[in-house]
Structures are given as structure tokens and as C-alpha cells.
Amino acid sequence: MALLEKFRQLAEAHEALVRTSTDPFRVTIERILSPTEAIVNGKQMILAGTNNYLGLTFDPECLDAAAKAVYEQGTGTTGSRMANGSFNGHAALERELADFYGRRWCVVFSTGYLANLGVISALTGQEDVILIDADCHASIYDGCRMSGAEVIRFHHNDPGDLHKLLRRLGERCTNTLIIVEGIYSMLGDQAPLSEFVALKKEYGAYLLLDEAHSLGVLGEQGRGLSEAAHVESGIDFIVGTFSKSLGATGGFCVSDHDEMELTRYVSRPYIFTASLCPSVIASTRAALRIIQTRPELRTRLWNNARRLYDRLKELGFKLGPTLSPIVAALFDRREEAITFWNGLLEQGVYVNMILPPAAPEGGSLLRCSVSAAHTEEQIDRICQAFESLRVS
Amino acid sequence: MTRYETILLQLYEILKPYEKEGQNLSDDTELLSDLGLDSMKVMQLLLETEERFDISIPLNIIPNVRTAGDFARQIEQLTEQR
Secondary structure: OOOOOOHHHHHHHHHHHHHHOOOOOOOOEEEEEEOOEEEEOOEEEEEOEOOOOOOHHHOHHHHHHHHHHHHHHOOOOOOOHHHHOOOHHHHHHHHHHHHHHOOOEEEEEOOHHHHHHHHHHHHOOOOOEEEEEOOOOHHHHHHHHHHOOEEEEEOOOOHHHHHHHHHHHHHHHHHEEEEEEOEOOOOOOEOOHHHHHHHHHHHOOEEEEEOOOOOOOOOOOOOOHHHHOOOHHHOOEEEEEOOOOOOOOOEEEEEOOOHHHHHHHOOHHHHOOOOOOHHHHHHHHHHHHHHHHOOHHHHHHHHHHHHHHHHHHHOOOOEOOOOOOEEEEEEOOHHHHHHHHHHHHHOOEEOEEEOOOOOHHHOEEEEEEOOOOOOHHHHHHHHHHHHHHHHO | OOHHHHHHHHHHHHHHHHOOOOOOOOOOOEOOOOOOOOHHHHHHHHHHHHHHHOOOOOHHHHHHOOEHHHHHHHHHHHHHHO
């Protein structure tokens, strides 16, 4: 097969899709109006697929912090921390994140994707084993591949299956890293974390928890599922992102293991990429303060999530298994999901369309992510759009 | 019958639902091009095989598996390590 021949199948699939649908992979936001509204295809849309859980992208404190940083420190760092050095803001954000989680160490990465790549590939190597939940994010799979470790999947959210794998590994358990997520991005379901922590302790393995979708969303202080499930001390490494509830871009890992600090010297995704720009660092620090001082945002987020989840359930939609700010409507047929998604766009509602093989169990889903910034009226309009399309 | 052949026969049973009309499974059958397995089906196949042979299959072996015969060899090794 010639070098570019493999793209032919992809091109054909893409052409077939856009013959009957707006291209879901090229939706352009022409003008962003607020955390929950934008102009798309010349039309005002309610944004219900942004992961902007606390709606902080337009928070005045975050905006002011970012603007001040741009004027005082410039637009970018133009290189990696290893080569160019760190700005004060990088170090300050790492201290603040470590304090927030009550951990000794924190390392900040340029994206959430790179955080998983950087941490997993630094912690594990060819002699080690990684046990991952089958529904883990692509960044976790890619980090595993980069590490060279032996990678074994266990059934999604199934402590019994994990137990079986650990038992089979025997003495190798002490060389084993278990990886799970707090809230899973597609269906919004949560890991049975207490059971996973008990297993990792029983077998002497290590546990990495990705709180990308649960930071700021779960726990009284917003520290995620580990806080909500009261098992923080049982988690060895917590990875998170700035691109969801913190409204920016970037990623991090916190830990009490002293070796965390040493990963800076071996983690290629940390070393060989440009560091976060000052404005992103500044807005993230402001957002982290807000997470801790404005718990009412979480209350509003969950009220909105409950309003949407309950109403769509009442309308007969098949949804993810638990209430969550990620509200996913499941469709058996791919074509049905595509038609429905286009109908929502026409009605001024933007959600994420997830087609096979990206969705669990080969299904298709329309994934809404709720924000604290949504008004009740906006949630009701989203529900009305779903209802009208269901009827027609 | 060798151990490899026994495993291969059991593997054919798992692969049977993926067999296309007029196809006869053999150790040369290519899992992707002959059976048309996509990524979802490969994952399903791994789960079924793990259950059947009571083994854990590392994802790392996938690049080394092209045919049913390759897969049977890997299963043979994994069951020996058990």
C-alpha cells in the first residue's frame, strides 16, 4: 500500500458523512458570546458541549489575571522549562495545586493530554505492568504505549475483573500501576474508587486517578472523586487538566511520592515542549482560587445537571447510568444520532456527537456537558429541542 | 494433537462469528484483512479470548498478531506463563 493510500478509506467515510450532515468535526465558532452561547453558522447557539463545567472562561477575575499577565510577561514562553527556565507563575501554580490537594509534589504540563503521556511514560517502563480500565481516555492509552510497559485492560468499572488480573500478576503487583478515571468522559459514570483503592492496597500496586472531568465538579472542596469518596490518601498519583472546570488549557499531576519531582528529568512530554504561557498560568491560578472560594458554582452545576438529566429521562431518552454534568443520550443507530445532532444544531443547540468507535460498546451518543453558567431557561431550551426532535 | 493445535481449534470457535460466507478459517487467516475486524471487534475478540483461556492479554502483543496462527502462538505462550 502506498504511503497515502490508507487515507482513501477515511476520505470516503468522511465524504459519506458530510453528504447528509454538517461536518461535525469542523464546527467553527464564529463568535463566542459567553461561556454558554456563541454564533455558529451565522446562528446563535446554546453551547452544551464545552466541558466548561463551572463557566469560568469569562469570569472577570480570570480575565483580569490573564490580561495583566499578558501585559506584564508577554504572550508566550517560547520554549520548554528545561531549556528556557520556569516563570514564577509556573512554580507558584505548582505550589498552589500541591496545597489544594494537600500533597508534597506537583508537576504542571502544557496540556492534559501531555500530563497523562508525561506521567505514565515516566513512571513505568518495560519491566512494569499497567492495568487500565477499558474505557480510559486516549491520552492514557497513548501514555501506556509510550511507556513500553505491559498493558492489560480490565472491564470498565469492574473491581472483580481487576482483582482477577492482580491475582494473576502475583509478585509483579509491586511493579504495577492501575489507572482509572474519576468521571468517564463519554457517559459521565464514576469509578467505584473505594473498591479500587482497597485492591491496590491489598496487592501493593500503585494507583493513578485521572480527575479531568471531576476536578471542581465533585467533593466539598472540588478536589474530585477522591475527595468525594473519602479515599484521597489511597491514591498515589492524581492527574488533572486545566481545560475543563478551570477554563484554560494545561495539565498537572500531584503526588506524595518524592519521585514525582524527579519525573521532570525523564518525562519527554514535559521536557520537549513549550511551557504554558503566562496568561494561561494566571487565569488558571485565579480559577483554582474560585473553585475553593465559590462552592455555590458546584451547587448550580449539579442543579443544572439534574434538571437536564431528569427531563431527558422523563422524555424517554436512554441516558448514561448516573446523574452527572455529562449527560449522554444513547442511540442504537449511527444515522439516527447524526440526524438528531443536525436537528439540534438547526434549533440552536450545540452538543458533542460521538460516533463508533469512540463511544463505549460501539454505540453512538449525543453528549451534553452542563455548565454552572447555564441558566434554567437555557437548560429548558435544550430539553425542548430534544423533545421536538423526538416527537418528529 | 499438539498444544498449539488444540488452542487453534478453540480459537476457531471464538472466530467463527466473524467468519465471512464461503470462508474457511485456517492458521493463515488474517484477522484484519480476511475477517474485516475493526478496532471494536478486536477488543471484543480479546475479551472473549481472555475469558475462554483464563489469561490476561497485554495490548502490546497486538502489533505482532496478524493471523489466527500468530494469535494462537501468543495464547500458547500466555497460558504457559500462567
